[in-house]
Amino acid sequence: ELKVEQNPLFLSMQEGKNYTIYCNYSTTSDRLYWYRQDPGKSLESLFVLLSNGAVKQEGRLMASLDTKARLSTLHITAAVHDLSATYFCAVEGIETSGSRLTFGEGTQLTVNP
Amino acid sequence: DADVTQTPRNRITKTGKRIMLECSQTKGHDRMYWYRQDPGLGLQLIYYSFDVKDINKGEISDGYSVSRQAQAKFSLSLESAIPNQTALYFCATSDPGPKGGELFFGEGSRLTVL
Numbered sequence: 605e606l607k608v609e610q611n612p613l614f615l616s617m618q619e620g621k622n623y624t625i626y627c628n629y630s631t632t633s634d635r636l637y638w639y640r641q642d643p644g645k646s647l648e649s650l651f652v653l654l655s656n657g658a659v660k661q662e663g664r665l666m667a668s669l670d671t672k673a674r675l676s677t678l679h680i681t682a683a684v685h686d687l688s689a690t691y692f693c694a695v696e697g698i699e700t701s702g703s704r705l706t707f708g709e710g711t712q713l714t715v716n717p
Numbered sequence: 718d719a720d721v722t723q724t725p726r727n728r729i730t731k732t733g734k735r736i737m738l739e740c741s742q743t744k745g746h747d748r749m750y751w752y753r754q755d756p757g758l759g760l761q762l763i764y765y766s767f768d769v770k771d772i773n774k775g776e777i778s779d780g781y782s783v784s785r786q787a788q789a790k791f792s793l794s795l796e797s798a799i800p801n802q803t804a805l806y807f808c809a810t811s812d813p814g815p816k817g818g819e820l821f822f823g824e825g826s827r828l829t830v831l
Binding site: 635637646694696703707708710 | 750757758760765805807813816817818819820821822824825827
């Protein structure tokens with residue numbers, strides 16, 4: 605059974621600082637996704653990582669995937685208040701009925717002025 | 718208009734009532750999913766469907782049923798609602814391929830069972 609763990613689960617940081625969110629998973633996969641969720645809202649796709657060593661960047665966020673270590677990171681550079689949200693990673697696993705995503709618990713990020 | 722539309726967006730009901738949440742999509746995707754989100758928790762998969770004739774149970778299917786009426790429509794039913802089914806429910810679609818199988822989510826249906 606595929607398990608996905610994120611840490612930290614809660615992150616409070618100051619504007620202008622850097623930090624990294626980690627996503628570990630338990631079985632072989634080379635497809636990983638990052639989503640953002642604002643309170644009470646839907647999930648918005650941020651990054652699609654499809655191979656070992658994949659790196660994607662958008663603004664102050666950069667995501668990477670190491671399939672050998674079964675680890676993805678979401679790095680935040682010079683945080684701003686608008687990045688406050690909950691971030692989820694999701695890993696695509698293969699099952700008998702086909703592939704589907706398993707989500708981590710989410711990291712609730714608060715960026716303080 | 719949203720590509721993945723859920724109705725109702727909010728619903729308050731009483732224990733024992735039958736509730737249906739509906740989802741329709743205009744993305745043309747074959748795969749559709751129902752997830753549940755509890756406060757402060759991640760998403761748990763209830764049911765998923767890879768095409769009109771295919772229905773699969775997810776992690777937490779007990780107390781729920783689904784119907785895939787057409788490629789574009791996937792409904793979730795709670796036959797006899799109970800308070801611990803109070804949650805935010807999301808419908809999602811996907812079209813896996815070389816560019817990945819990312820999910821596209823609806824806006825969510827907030828259900829409260831009293």
